[in-house]
Amino acid sequence: MKLYSSVLSPYARKVRAAIHALGLQDRVEVINVNISASPAEVVNANPLCKIPTLLCDDATAMYDSRVIVEYLGIVAGSDMLVPASGMARCHVLRTQALGDGIADAAILYRGLLAAGVAPDAALAARQMAAVERGLATLGRMARESALGAATRPDAGALSVGCALGFLDARFAELGWTGQYPALADWYARLDRVACMRLSAA
CATH class of the missing domain: 3.40.30.10 (Glutaredoxin)
Known part of the structure; x- marks a missing residue:
């Protein structure tokens, strides 16, 4: 492949x-x-x-x-990343959609700014608001242990981790780790998992 x-x-x-x-x-x-x-x-x-x-x-x-x-x-032949059925599957897919959605909004925001749209223009501001709400939701999920085990990530955790890595690389000014310490701790554990380390480059 x-x-x-x-x-x-x-x-x-x-x-x-x-x-x-x-x-x-x-x-x-x-x-x-x-x-x-x-x-x-x-x-x-x-x-x-x-x-x-x-x-x-x-x-x-x-x-x-x-x-x-x-x-x-x-x-x-494995459902370790995406459970085969039931609510477990729905929860993983929902978390994956949240992670991907944060990345979608962040990428669109950068594209709008590159095209000359002002950061406070309605469309750009809407994308950044989506990123910020997404981070707040992830912060709550991390506090409630609803993001899964960082040391055994599923597709939802991988999506969230990769979105957070993208924000670190492209939106350092957000300072999200200081705002959401439980999420930052979860991400630090995830980032040490072999599949995340090996996928970084």
Whole structure:
């Protein structure tokens, strides 16, 4: 299998972390691409030309990080990242959506500012407000031990961890670790887990 990826993408990092968590690193070749250049190999596999995109052994393409993580679990014969059914599955998928949503809003905010939109313009401010509400929700979840065991992360924890890593890299001025100490402690434990360390680059 081939994973088209980028070091800076929180979604691609989530998939790389999933690959290591599931023990599939010897079966997946990670290929970093400049997605802004619309590389032909990605366009041919994914009409949206987005990363991450996974090209399976049978030449089927999987895209969107959530779909790829689910597919990798099937390949590995494991539901450790995404439970097979029930409320446990719903909780993991909801946390994954929250982590991805924080990353979505942060990336859109940066894009708007790069396009010349003022930070206090309605659309930009709405994205930053989503990031801040998301962090507040994660802070509460961390205090209530609702983020799962950081030392045995599921797909929700990986999504949140990769979003927080992206904020650290691109939004250091937020200072979220000082505002949400329980979340910062949880993230520090998660960041030491092998799959997160190995997916950082």
